[in-house]
Amino acid sequence: MAAVTAGGVTELAIRDSLPAGFLDCPARELAALLGGPTLIELAGRREPPLFVSVIQHGNETTGLEAVQQVLRARLGADGSGGGLPRSLMLFVGNVAAAAQGLRRLDGQPDYNRAWPGTVDHAGTPEAAMMAQVHARIVARDCFAAIDLHNNTGLNPPYGVVCSDDADTLHLAAMFARTAIRFRGIAGTQTASLAGRLPAIAAECSQPGVAANAALAASFVNGMLALAAFPERPPRPDALAMYHTMGVVRVREEVSFAFGDGAAALRLDPALDHLNFRELEAGARFGASDHAAPLSMQDEAGREVAGDYFAVEDGALLLRRAAMPAMLSCDPRIVRQDCLCYLMERVAAGASPLDHAAGAP
Numbered sequence: 001m002a003a004v005t006a007g008g009v010t011e012l013a014i015r016d017s018l019p020a021g022f023l024d025c026p027a028r029e030l031a032a033l034l035g036g037p038t039l040i041e042l043a044g045r046r047e048p049p050l051f052v053s054v055i056q057h058g059n060e061t062t063g064l065e066a067v068q069q070v071l072r073a074r075l076g077a078d079g080s081g082g083g084l085p086r087s088l089m090l091f092v093g094n095v096a097a098a099a100q101g102l103r104r105l106d107g108q109p110d111y112n113r114a115w116p117g118t119v120d121h122a123g124t125p126e127a128a129m130m131a132q133v134h135a136r137i138v139a140r141d142c143f144a145a146i147d148l149h150n151n152t153g154l155n156p157p158y159g160v161v162c163s164d165d166a167d168t169l170h171l172a173a174m175f176a177r178t179a180i181r182f183r184g185i186a187g188t189q190t191a192s193l194a195g196r197l198p199a200i201a202a203e204c205s206q207p208g209v210a211a212n213a214a215l216a217a218s219f220v221n222g223m224l225a226l227a228a229f230p231e232r233p234p235r236p237d238a239l240a241m242y243h244t245m246g247v248v249r250v251r252e253e254v255s256f257a258f259g260d261g262a263a264a265l266r267l268d269p270a271l272d273h274l275n276f277r278e279l280e281a282g283a284r285f286g287a288s289d290h291a292a293p294l295s296m297q298d299e300a301g302r303e304v305a306g307d308y309f310a311v312e313d314g315a316l317l318l319r320r321a322a323m324p325a326m327l328s329c330d331p332r333i334v335r336q337d338c339l340c341y342l343m344e345r346v347a348a349g350a351s352p353l354d355h356a357a358g359a360p
């Protein structure tokens with residue numbers, strides 16, 4: 001069993017069977033059941049294994065519920081019967097944060113920024129642990145890797161990929177019709193595996209919603225049952241792929257609020273309804289007394305807000321067509337993280353990487 005420190009982890013536990021009680025264990029009780037981050041390797045009829053991770057963020061519980069559903073259906077309520085059509089490697093991540101209902105504990109690195117390639121968390125015990133999991137995924141030449149998450153705000157389920165090979169696109173299309181192609185945030189599981197095997201972060205919308213767990217369960221179950229990926233890439237209508245033009249933040253010195261009031265920037269209180277809608281130039285985000293209340297960084301780190309937003313007659317407007325994602329109406333999240341990402345559709349057949357490189 002893994003040793004636990006105040007920070008939650010010193011080492012990874014690896015098991016070859018389900019611990020008793022795992023299938024009914026709520027996220028908050030995983031730390032008591034498992035003792036720490038745990039890799040559970042279950043044998044199935046087909047190799048290589050499917051890799052699935054849950055609870056990399058302690059408050060994102062849909063993945064755990066989904067995997068519990070799949071295993072209950074396949075193995076019975078006590079986890080001992082039946083069998084899996086394919087071997088499964090299940091990584092149960094930040095159980096210490098889950099015990100508190102938090103994404104991560106103070107002083108802990110974000111687990112999904114500590115995978116190989118991490119810059120911010122290099123040298124930490126968590127980075128060593130992720131490197132160990134990564135090495136086992138690569139050594140067993142996993143069939144695919146699925147990282148189950150939730151997010152805040154009104155977002156539909158969507159996949160995040162860091163590669164555009166046919167198998168990765170099939171994996172994304174089997175989860176949801178919408179996928180986002182990031183070049184990859186350093187230290188994420190999906191970025192660390194891209195190019196080695198089909199890998200996706202499956203963003204399952206908000207936690208605590210039964211339909212989201214059912215969707216994720218159906219995805220994992222389908223991937224366990226899949227013998228091989230189809231040879232041809234998915235049809236263009238099977239997957240709408242977007243890429244990020246940049247991350248949008250409210251400038252630090254600008255006061256803001258959702259709705260009316262005295263703040264310099266007054267954002268539309270229903271802004272999150274615009275998530276994943278393709279907006280025309282001129283779409284209104286709110287009212288501003290400040291001439292340039294937002295900053296926007298593209299993937300190369302350039303400041304591009306002036307290309308995408310303008311304030312005209314006190315209205316904050318989009319200057320060109322774009323699709324926002326991860327818009328949040330929680331002021332705390334907007335300050336700590338961002339207001340939103342702006343996306344655009346990647347045309348069928350175009351390489352998102354080339355496209356990003358050619359973007360203004």
Ligand SMILES: [Zn+2]
Pocket residue numbers: 056057060149150
């Ligand atoms: Zn997450």
